[in-house]
Amino acid sequence: MTAQTVQQGDLVTVIGLEVHVQLETDTKIFCGCSTERTDEPNENVCPVCLGLPGALPVLNEAAVEAAVKIGKAIDADIPEETRFHRKNYYYPDLPKNFQITQYDEPICADGELEISVEGDRRTVTVERAHLEEDPGSLQHVGGGGGIDSAEYTLVDYNRAGTPLMEIVTAPDFRSPAEVRAFLAELEEVLEYLGVFDAERDGSLRIDANLSIIPAEEIDGEDTAEIGAEALAAANRTEVKNISSHKGAQKALAYEETRQKNAIQRGRAVEQETRHWDESRGITVSMRSKEEEKDYRYFEEADLPPLRVSGWKEEIAIPELPTARRERFEDEYGLSDEAASKLTSTKQVADFYEDVAGEYDPDLAATWVADNLLGELNYRDMEITAIEGRLEEVTRLVELVATDEITAKNARETVLRSMLDDGRTPDEVVAEEGLGKTGEDEVKRAVVEAVEENPDAVADYESGDDGAINFLVGQVMQKTGGSADPGDVNQLLRAELED
Amino acid sequence: MSENVFITEERIEGDDDGPLAGRTVAVKDNISTAGVRTTCGSRMLEEYVPPYDATVVSRLKDAGATIVGKTNMDEFGMGSTTETSSFGPTDNPAAPGRVPGGSSGGSAAAVAAGEADLALGSDTGGSIRCPAAFCGVVGIKPTYGLVSRYGLVAYGNSLEQIGPFANSVEDAAQLLDVIAGDDEHDATTREPPRGSDGRTGDARETREPQLENGASYADAATGDVDGLQIGVPTELLEGADEGVVETFWDAIADLEDRGAEYHEVSLPSVEHAVEAYYVIAMSEASSNLARFDGVRYGHDADAEGNWNETFAQAREEGFGDEVKRRILLGTYALSAGYHDKYYKKAQDARAWVKQDFDEALEEADVLASPTMPVPPFERGKSLEDPLQMYLADANTVPVNLADLPAISVPAGETDGLPVGLQLVGPAFGEERLIRAASALE
Numbered sequence: 001m002t003a004q005t006v007q008q009g010d011l012v013t014v015i016g017l018e019v020h021v022q023l024e025t026d027t028k029i030f031c032g033c034s035t036e037r038t039d040e041p042n043e044n045v046c047p048v049c050l051g052l053p054g055a056l057p058v059l060n061e062a063a064v065e066a067a068v069k070i071g072k073a074i075d076a077d078i079p080e081e082t083r084f085h086r087k088n089y090y091y092p093d094l095p096k097n098f099q100i101t102q103y104d105e106p107i108c109a110d111g112e113l114e115i116s117v118e119g120d121r122r123t124v125t126v127e128r129a130h131l132e133e134d135p136g137s138l139q140h141v142g143g144g145g146g147i148d149s150a151e152y153t154l155v156d157y158n159r160a161g162t163p164l165m166e167i168v169t170a171p172d173f174r175s176p177a178e179v180r181a182f183l184a185e186l187e188e189v190l191e192y193l194g195v196f197d198a199e200r201d202g203s204l205r206i207d208a209n210l211s212i213i214p215a216e217e218i219d220g221e222d223t224a225e226i227g228a229e230a231l232a233a234a235n236r237t238e239v240k241n242i243s244s245h246k247g248a249q250k251a252l253a254y255e256e257t258r259q260k261n262a263i264q265r266g267r268a269v270e271q272e273t274r275h276w277d278e279s280r281g282i283t284v285s286m287r288s289k290e291e292e293k294d295y296r297y298f299e300e301a302d303l304p305p306l307r308v309s310g311w312k313e314e315i316a317i318p319e320l321p322t323a324r325r326e327r328f329e330d331e332y333g334l335s336d337e338a339a340s341k342l343t344s345t346k347q348v349a350d351f352y353e354d355v356a357g358e359y360d361p362d363l364a365a366t367w368v369a370d371n372l373l374g375e376l377n378y379r380d381m382e383i384t385a386i387e388g389r390l391e392e393v394t395r396l397v398e399l400v401a402t403d404e405i406t407a408k409n410a411r412e413t414v415l416r417s418m419l420d421d422g423r424t425p426d427e428v429v430a431e432e433g434l435g436k437t438g439e440d441e442v443k444r445a446v447v448e449a450v451e452e453n454p455d456a457v458a459d460y461e462s463g464d465d466g467a468i469n470f471l472v473g474q475v476m477q478k479t480g481g482s483a484d485p486g487d488v489n490q491l492l493r494a495e496l497e498d
Numbered sequence: 499m500s501e502n503v504f505i506t507e508e509r510i511e512g513d514d515d516g517p518l519a520g521r522t523v524a525v526k527d528n529i530s531t532a533g534v535r536t537t538c539g540s541r542m543l544e545e546y547v548p549p550y551d552a553t554v555v556s557r558l559k560d561a562g563a564t565i566v567g568k569t570n571m572d573e574f575g576m577g578s579t580t581e582t583s584s585f586g587p588t589d590n591p592a593a594p595g596r597v598p599g600g601s602s603g604g605s606a607a608a609v610a611a612g613e614a615d616l617a618l619g620s621d622t623g624g625s626i627r628c629p630a631a632f633c634g635v636v637g638i639k640p641t642y643g644l645v646s647r648y649g650l651v652a653y654g655n656s657l658e659q660i661g662p663f664a665n666s667v668e669d670a671a672q673l674l675d676v677i678a679g680d681d682e683h684d685a686t687t688r689e690p691p692r693g694s695d696g697r698t699g700d701a702r703e704t705r706e707p708q709l710e711n712g713a714s715y716a717d718a719a720t721g722d723v724d725g726l727q728i729g730v731p732t733e734l735l736e737g738a739d740e741g742v743v744e745t746f747w748d749a750i751a752d753l754e755d756r757g758a759e760y761h762e763v764s765l766p767s768v769e770h771a772v773e774a775y776y777v778i779a780m781s782e783a784s785s786n787l788a789r790f791d792g793v794r795y796g797h798d799a800d801a802e803g804n805w806n807e808t809f810a811q812a813r814e815e816g817f818g819d820e821v822k823r824r825i826l827l828g829t830y831a832l833s834a835g836y837h838d839k840y841y842k843k844a845q846d847a848r849a850w851v852k853q854d855f856d857e858a859l860e861e862a863d864v865l866a867s868p869t870m871p872v873p874p875f876e877r878g879k880s881l882e883d884p885l886q887m888y889l890a891d892a893n894t895v896p897v898n899l900a901d902l903p904a905i906s907v908p909a910g911e912t913d914g915l916p917v918g919l920q921l922v923g924p925a926f927g928e929e930r931l932i933r934a935a936s937a938l939e
Contacts, residue, residue, distance in 0.1 A: 047550050051789045053543070053651040054530045054552060058685045088785050088832070092805050097788035148804050155793065296832035298781060298841060301656030303685055 010215035011263060013256050014231060015179055016171035020164050020205040021190060022134065023066045024197050028161035029133050030057030030100065035163075037200065041156040049161035051095030056302050059084075063163035066195040067107045067131050068311045070165060073189050073320055074126050076111030078312050082131075083305040088296040092153060093135040095160055101132035103297045107308070113189070114322060115181045116340075124182050125170035134162040137202075159202075171209065171231060176252035179208065183245035188321045192346045199384065206248050211236035212259045212269065235271040239283055242276050251276040255283050324349055332361035341369040347383050348373065351390055358394070359401045367397045371411050375419055392418060396425040406484055409434045436482055445478040446491045460496060468492055501589040501598075503608045504567035508534050516562030518676060523558055524614035526605045527568040528575060529660065530649035531555055538651050539571040539583035539601075542790050542797045542816030552649020553684065554618060554660050554677045561676040566614050569604025573818045574787065575620060575653040577601050578628050578887055579880045582820040587877055592634040592916050596874035599629030602663070606633040609663045616673045620650055622658035623775050624869075624894025627906035630663060631869035631918025634908045636670045636935070637663045639894075641926045642901035643688045645674075646681035652786040654779035657898040667907060667936040668719035674928065675714045688926075718929040719936035724757030726934055729862030731765045734893045738871035741912030746868045749909035749919045749938055756937050763858040763865065767850040768896045774847035775895035776888055777831050777840050783821075784828030790816060823884065848899045855900040859924050864934050867893050869906040869918035893920060903928045907935040 028035055031048035038044060047055035064082065071078045085103035108129040115122055137159045142151030167186070173179050187204065190196035197203055217230035239255055242248045259269045274283040319327070321343045328339040328349075342352045342365065355364040372393060376383060386393070396418070400410045414428045429435055449471050450457055459467035468489065475488045505527045512518070525531065528538045530548035532555075537543045551559070558565060572582040580603025581587045590598040591611035598607040602619025606629030609617045619626040621639035630637025638661045645660045652658070662673035680689045728750065735743055750760055792798040792812030799811035817825070831840035858865055872890060880887045897904045902922055909919035919938065923931045 047548075050794060052530075052548065052550070052795070053536070053538070053546070053789070054528075054548070054647075054649040055550075056648050056684050058683060086785050088788065090788065090791070090806070090809060092791075092793060095789065095794070097791060098785050153805070294834045296785070296829065296834075296837070298785070298832055298837075299656075301686070301782070 011260055012213045012215055013174055013176075014171050014211050014213055014234075015173035015176070015252060016209045017167075017169045017173070017179065017182070018207040018209075019167040019169075019183070019186065020207075021167060021186075021196055022200065022203040023063055023163040023165055023195050024200075025060060025062040025066065025163055027060055027062075029060050029063045029131065029163035030161055033161060038158060041154070041158065043158060045157045045160070049095065050157055051097075051160075057100060057300075059303055059306060060163065061306075063131060064107065064306060064308060065311070065315060066163070066193070067129070067165055068308060068315050069193045069195055069317050070129060070167075070190070071108035071111065072312060072315065072317050073193055074108065074111030074113050074129070076108035076126065076129065078108060078308060079105055080309040081105075081305040081307045082107045084131075084300040084303045085297045086300050087132075089293070091135070092147070092155060093138050093160075095136065095157060099132060099135065100300055100303070101166075102130035106130035113182065113185060115178070115185045117175075117178050117181045122178070124172045124178075127168045127170050129165055129167040132164050132166060134159050134164045136160040171211075176249045176256060179252055180245045180249040183248055185321070187245070188344065192318055192320055194318075194346075199382075202243065204243060206242040208239045208242060208248065208252055208255075209236045210239065210252055210255050210259065212256070212263055235269045237269070237271070237283075238273045239276055240273060240286070241278075243278075247276065247278060250281060251283060254281065258283065318346070321349075328352075332356055332365065334361070334365055338365050338369050341373060345383065347387070351383065351393075354390075355394055355397055359397055363401060364397065367393075367400070371415060375415055379419060381419070386419070389418070392424050399425060399429065403484075404436055405429055405434050406436060406482070409482075433480075434482065436484065442475070442479060442483045442488065443491060445475045445483070446488065446495050448478065449474040450492070450495055457496065501591055501607050501611055501613075502586055503569055503588055503604045503611060503613050505537055505539065505570050505583075505585045505604070506535055507567040508565075510534065510559070510565035512559035512561065512563045512565070514562065516560060517672065518558065518616075519562030521563050521616055522566045522614045523563045523673070524567055524569045524605055524608035524617040525555065525558075525565055526571055526602050526617070526619045528571060528620060528651040528653075529555060529568075529618060530651070531565070531568065534568065536568065536651065537585070538575070539573045539580075539585060540816065540818065540821070541584045542813075543651075543795075544584075544797065546795050548649070550649065552660075553646035553681045555649065557677050558618075563616070563676075567608075569602070569608055569617065569619075571604055572601035572625075573821050574651070574783070575601040575622055575625055575658075576783070576820045576824050577880075578624065578890055579875060579877075580604060580607075580629070581877070581881055582818055584818055589877070590633055590874055593632070593874050593914070595877060596915070597632065597877050597880065599632030599870070599874060601625040601629075602637075603629045603632075605663050606630050606635055606637065609633070609635045609665055615664070616669060617663040618660055618673070618677070619663055620653075620658055620660050621894075621898070622654045622779060623898050624891045625658075626661045626663065627869045627894050627904060627918065627920055628891070630906040631908075631920075632874040632916060634911075634916035634918075635663055635665055636667050636908070637661065637906045638670050638674055638928070638931070639897065639904045640674065640678065640928060641903040642898075643686050644678050644903070644926065644928065646677075646679075646684040646687050648681055648683035652782070654782045654898075655786060656782060657775070657779060666719075667905070667932055667939060668716050670905075671715035671719050671928075671932045675716055678715070678928075713929075715928055715932055718932040720933055721756070721937040721939070723753055723934050723937040726753070726758040727861070727863045728753065728758055728760040728934075729763035729858050729865045730760055731768070731858065731865055731867060732762050733765050733768050734867035734871075737892075738868055739873060739912070742868045742871060742873060742917050745910040745912050745917040746866075746919060750866060753934070753937055758934075758937070760866070761862070763862060765851075765854045765858055765896065767847065767854045768892070770847045771851050771896040771899055772888060772892055774844040774851070775891070775899055776827075777844035778848065778899075780824045780828030781831045781841050781844075782828070784825045784832065787817075787821070787825055792816070820884070851896050852900040855896070855902060855922070856924075859922075863923070863930060864927075865922040867920050867922075868909075869893060869920040873912055873915035873917065897922050901925065903931055905931045905935045907938050909938065 111126040136157040140150035211234040579597035580600040605617035605619040610633040626637040664670035797816035801811035906918040
C-alpha cells in the first residue's frame with residue numbers, strides 16, 4: 001500500500017478491477033470445439049457451445065488446471081472442490097441465455113500480486129478469480145452501429161465457450177498508473193504460466209470501478225485505509241470496454257479527471273456504467289441510474305463438483321517474473337533495471353539465459369536488454385516477431401564476443417540490417433565488409449601513420465596527449481573504420497614508446 | 499391413428515443385428531433425433547430438427563431397434579395428462595375418453611395400443627410412472643445418473659432421467675440394458691453398477707458395482723420375491739382413491755403369497771415434497787427454457803423492434819400457458835429476496851426427503867405405494883385446476899427429489915380403470931425393482 005499523506009480538501013482516487021482473461025487451452029471449456037481463431041464465422045461450434053436443446057456441458061480439465069496455476073501464482077486459496085453456477089440473463093450473444101460461471105465457491109480466493117510503481121513495491125489483493133465461459137461475439141450492421149440502433153446484428157459463436165478467468169481485485173488502486181502496472185504484471189505472470197496469449201485479440205478485457213473520495217473521509221493519514229463506509233457513500237462509475245493496460249491508464253485518467261472536475265464544480269457524480277471510446281479517448285455514459293441486476297444464480301446440476309484438493313500440489317508452475325528478476329540480479333550481477341527488462345516476458349528471459357550461459361552475462365545483458373529490445377521497440381516489434389531467428393542474434397553476440405566485428409558495427413549495421421532486410425549476421429558482415437581488419441594490417445597502418453606524421457609524433461613526445469587522437473584517426477582512415485579504436489590507441493602508444 | 503400417439507411418425511432403422519433387432523421403439527418427442535424434428539410438444543420447436551442424436555437414440559440404433567415415431571407429450575414435459583401438448587391430446591388406449599397420463603403419455607399409449615413394442619419416456623416428477631400406471635403398462639424411472647441425458651431437452655435437469663416403457667417387466671428391463679451406462683457427453687452419468695443388489699445412499703456418491711459381471715437387468719425379471727422386505731409408506735396412501743388403495747393391497751397380498759413380507763414405514767418429509775419439487779423443477783425450467791429465443795432455432799416471431807422485444811414476442815407466441823406459468827413461478831422463486839424463501843428451502847426439503855428414503859430403505863428392500871393416488875382423469879378436466887394436477891404427483895415426485903430408481907407395474911383395475919403399483923429402491927437398485935415387479939405379472 002502507498003503511505004502517502006493527504007491534506008484536507010484533497011480528493012483520493014479509488015479503483016478496483018474486474019479483469020477477464022481468456023485462458024489458452026486447445027478446446028473450449030465445456031465441449032471439444034477448437035479455440036483456434038478463424039475468419040469463418042460459426043466454424044468452431046457444436047450442439048454444446050451453440051446451446052442446442054438437450055446438449056450438456058462437460059468440464060475441460062485443462063481450464064481448471066490453468067486456473068489452479070493462476071491461483072498458485074497469486075498465492076490464492078484453492079477450495080477442496082470446485083463447482084459451477086448459472087448466471088441467468090438474456091443477451092443475444094449468450095447461446096443458452098445463461099452463463100455457466102462460479103459464484104460462492106470460486107476456484108481462487110484471497111490472492112495477491114506484487115507490483116512495482118515508480119520504484120515502490122506494492123501488494124494488490126485479488127479478492128477472487130473464477131472460471132466461466134465466454135459468450136459469442138456480435139457484429140452490428142448498418143444504422144447507428146449499436147445493438148439498439150443497428151439495422152441488424154450478426155452473431156458469431158466461434159468465441160462462445162472459450163474459457164475465461166475473471167479476476168476481481170480489491171479497491172486497492174489509487175491511480176491509473178498503478179492500474180497499468182498491475183495489468184502489465186498480471187499479463188507477465190499469465191504469460192509465464194503459459195495460460196494466456198496477449199497477442200490474441202480480445203484476450204484481455206477490463207472493467208474498472210472508479211470513485212473519488214474526499215480525503216477527510218479517510219481514517220488516519222494512510223490513503224490505503226479507506227473505510228467501507230466512505231467507499232459505499234461515494235458514487236462510482238464502472239468503465240467498460242477497456243482492452244489493454246495502456247487503454248486502462250488512459251480511460252481511468254480521463255474518468256478520474258472527469259469526476260474530480262465535477263466534484264470541484266459542486267456537481268454530483270452519477271452512479272453509472274460508462275463505455276471507454278478508445279478512438280475518441282473519452283468515456284461515454286451507457287446506462288445511468290443503474291438498477292441492481294438480479295442474475296438468479298443457482299447451482300449448475302449438469303456439472304458435478306470437481307475435487308481439486310490435490311491439484312495444488314500436483315501442478316507445477318514455472319519461476320515467476322519477480323523471483324526470476326531477483327535471481328538475475330544475484331546470479332548475473334545485473335542492475336534492477338536490466339533485470340526488470342530481461343524478465344519482462346518469459347521469452348526474453350529464456351533467451352537472455354541462453355546467451356548468458358555461453359558468453360559474458362554483462363555482454364549478454366547489453367545485447368538483449370539494450371540493443372535487441374531497443375531496436376525491436378523502435379520498430380514496434382515484440383520478441384515473438386523474431387522467434388525463429390534468435391539463433392542469429394546469438395551468432396551476432398558471438399561475433400562481438402570473439403572480436404570478429406566491432407560492437408559499434410554489430411549494433412548499428414548488422415542488427416539493424418537483420419531486422420530491416422532479414423539478412424543473417426554473417427551475410428551482413430560479408431556483404432558490408434565489416435570483418436575486423438587483421439592485426440598485421442592494423443600494425444602496418446600504425447607504422448605508416450607514425451612515419452607519415454612526424455609533427456604529430458613530436459607533439460605527442462613533447463607531452464601533448466591529444467595528438468594521439470589525430471594519429472588514431474589516421475589509422476582508422478587507413479583501415480576503413482574496421483579497426484577497433486581502443487586497440488589502435490594501444491598499438492600507437494606502444495609504437496611511440498619504442 | 500385414433501389415439502394421437504405420435505407427433506411425428508417416421509421410421510428410423512437401426513443396425514441389422516443387436517439385442518433389439520426386430521423390435522419397434524417409440525421415442526418421446528423431447529429426445530433428440532438427428533434429422534427428425536423434435537418438438538417437445540411445443541409450438542416453439544414445431545420446426546426444430548436436431549443435427550445430432552441423443553445418446554439413448556444412438557444406443558437404440560446400435561442395438562438394432564427400429565424407431566417408429568416421436569410421441570406426444572405435455573409441452574416440455576410440464577403436465578400429467580399430455581393435454582398441454584400443442585399437438586392436441588392423446589387418448590388412453592386402456593381407458594378410452596380418459597387421459598393417458600403424462601407427460602410421456604404418447605409413449606405409454608404407443609405401447610398400450612401396440613403401436614410400438616417398446617418406448618422411451620422421460621421422468622422429471624413422475625412423467626414415466628404416471629402414464630405407465632394410467633395406460634396399464636410397465637415404466638421405469640432409473641436412478642439419477644444411470645442413463646445419459648445428452649440430447650434430452652431439459653425441463654428440470656437435476657431431477658430427470660430417460661427410462662423405458664414396455665408391456666412386460668422383462669422387456670422394459672431389456673430396453674434399460676441398452677440405454678444404461680456412462681456417457682462422456684453427460685458428466686452426471688455413472689457406469690452401470692454391476693454386482694450385488696443395490697445399496698442405500700446418495701446416487702451421486704455411489705460408485706460400487708452392483709450387478710454381477712455379464713448379468714443384465716432383463717435377467718433379473720425372475721419373479722422371485724421370497725424373503726423380500728416391502729416397506730409401505732403410510733403417507734403415500736393417505737388421501738388416495740379407495741378403489742386404488744384396494745387394488746394396491748390386493749397386489750401386496752399377491753406378493754405376500756409369493757414369500758414377500760411387508761411392514762408400514764413413515765416418510766414424514768413427503769408432505770413437503772410436492773412444494774419442494776415444483777419450486778426446484780420450475781426454477782430449473784426458467785433457466786433451461788431461456789434458450790428458446792428464436793435466434794438460432796425454434797419459433798421466430800418475425801417481430802419488429804429491438805432484440806428484447808423480438809425475444810419476448812417469440813416466447814409469447816411459442817410457449818403455451820402451463821409453460822409460461824412454470825417459467826414465471828420459477829423465475830420468481832430464484833429472484834433476489836425470494837431465493838432463500840423458496841429455492842433454498844426447497845433444496846433443504848430435498849435433502850430431508852433423501853434422508854427419509856435412505857432411512858426407510860435401511861429396513862426394507864423396496865418401498866411400495868400406488869403409483870398415482872387416482873385412476874386416469876377424464877379428458878379435459880385437469881386443465882381447469884393446475885393445483886389439483888400438481889397434487890396428483892404426490893407419490894412420484896419424492897422419488898425424483900431423492901434421485902432414486904422406481905418402477906410402475908400394473909396392479910389391477912378399479913372400475914375397469916388401470917391401477918399402477920410403484921416400487922422404489924435404493925440408488926442403482928434397478929435389479930431388485932425388476933425382480934420384485936416381475937412377480938406381479
